[in-house]
Amino acid sequence: MPTADTILRAFDDAGYRVTEPRRRLADLIGRQSGHFTADDLIAESRRRHLGVGRATVFRSLDVLAELGVVERLDLPSGDHALVACEAAHHHHVVCSRCGRSTDIADSGLAAIIADVGRRSGYQIDSHRLELFGLCPSCQARPAG
Amino acid sequence: MPTADTILRAFDDAGYRVTEPRRRLADLIGRQSGHFTADDLIAESRRRHLGVGRATVFRSLDVLAELGVVERLDLPSGDHALVACEAAHHHHVVCSRCGRSTDIADSGLAAIIADVGRRSGYQIDSHRLELFGLCPSCQARPAG
DNA sequence: GTTTTTGCAAACCATTTGCAGGGTC
DNA sequence: GACCCTGCAAATGGTTTGCAAAAAC
Numbered sequence: 001m002p003t004a005d006t007i008l009r010a011f012d013d014a015g016y017r018v019t020e021p022r023r024r025l026a027d028l029i030g031r032q033s034g035h036f037t038a039d040d041l042i043a044e045s046r047r048r049h050l051g052v053g054r055a056t057v058f059r060s061l062d063v064l065a066e067l068g069v070v071e072r073l074d075l076p077s078g079d080h081a082l083v084a085c086e087a088a089h090h091h092h093v094v095c096s097r098c099g100r101s102t103d104i105a106d107s108g109l110a111a112i113i114a115d116v117g118r119r120s121g122y123q124i125d126s127h128r129l130e131l132f133g134l135c136p137s138c139q140a141r142p143a144g
Numbered sequence: 145m146p147t148a149d150t151i152l153r154a155f156d157d158a159g160y161r162v163t164e165p166r167r168r169l170a171d172l173i174g175r176q177s178g179h180f181t182a183d184d185l186i187a188e189s190r191r192r193h194l195g196v197g198r199a200t201v202f203r204s205l206d207v208l209a210e211l212g213v214v215e216r217l218d219l220p221s222g223d224h225a226l227v228a229c230e231a232a233h234h235h236h237v238v239c240s241r242c243g244r245s246t247d248i249a250d251s252g253l254a255a256i257i258a259d260v261g262r263r264s265g266y267q268i269d270s271h272r273l274e275l276f277g278l279c280p281s282c283q284a285r286p287a288g
Numbered sequence: 289g290t291t292t293t294t295g296c297a298a299a300c301c302a303t304t305t306g307c308a309g310g311g312t313c
Numbered sequence: 314g315a316c317c318c319t320g321c322a323a324a325t326g327g328t329t330t331g332c333a334a335a336a337a338c
Binding site for chain 1: 222274
Binding site: 017018019020037038039054055058059080 | 329
């Protein structure tokens with residue numbers, strides 16, 4: 001889970017300018033515990049009078065998603081959300097109650113993909129795996 | 145890939161009424177070769193003067209998605225689409241060029257999920273796996 | 289100084305909803 | 314005949330865009 005600093009460095013390293021709105025946004029993202037939406041950030045920016053506008057939030061999230069610092073999630077409910085994460089190909093287990101997410105390794109997935117490719121004849125070049133369930137602390141604290 | 149008949153039977157079996165608009169929609173869906181959007185169906189309904197309205201398309205797709213006859217897809221591009229498929233839990237390989245999709249079996253995925261659950265401590269209760277790549281015929285017909 | 293980035297507000301687009309009329313069982 | 318379903322048009326909600334001013338390099 002990147003900190004605000006990591007996010008700013010990502011902007012910088014990729015040749016984007018480090019601006020005040022981006023600093024504030026990075027901070028906002030760093031504070032998110034689970035998954036979040038553009039709207040969450042916009043609302044919080046407004047609530048705390050940070051002056052970061054809608055457009056900036058969306059534009060920055062686009063960049064961050066492209067840089068892999070943030071990843072778009074498609075929840076089982078059909079809703080969309082984002083999670084901050086390390087840049088590198090990986091997958092998530094997402095808590096269906098609190099939204100917290102954990103990165104997971106491929107642990108055997110590559111073999112499955114190769115197998116599917118062989119059987120189906122497809123030349124597979126990208127994939128996505130998303131797991132959903134209760135995280136340890138939500139299991140410990142039944143019902144909500 | 146269900147035919148129009150299969151789709152109508154799904155409506156019927158689930159206690160929904162088999163109406164003229166639904167007949168036409170089922171036919172439209174049956175004609176789709178790859179993935180498609182609600183808008184594709186609406187446009188085609190209009191083009192062919194079938195008189196199936198927006199609302200009906202969306203409402204019916206909702207039902208069909210719930211029945212599992214149609215499945216929502218999240219493409220790597222971020223776009224959304226639908227595919228007609230057999231009702232049962234499964235996954236897809238989707239052609240990144242023509243959109244055609246093939247169902248695949250779990251072939252070992254269950255073991256991976258169990259493993260991830262063990263390692264992460266999450267109580268995993270749902271998952272989604274989507275694979276993307278070139279289907280055999282698009283491989284045979286390079287560039288497009 | 290040049291180029292990127294910003295905020296605002298308006299534009300967009302896909303999807304949803306309210307409702308009165310019509311079709312299905 | 315009761316209830317479900319439909320089309321329409323208006324409402325919605327999230328995301329994008331045009332633009333002139335401001336900030337970064």
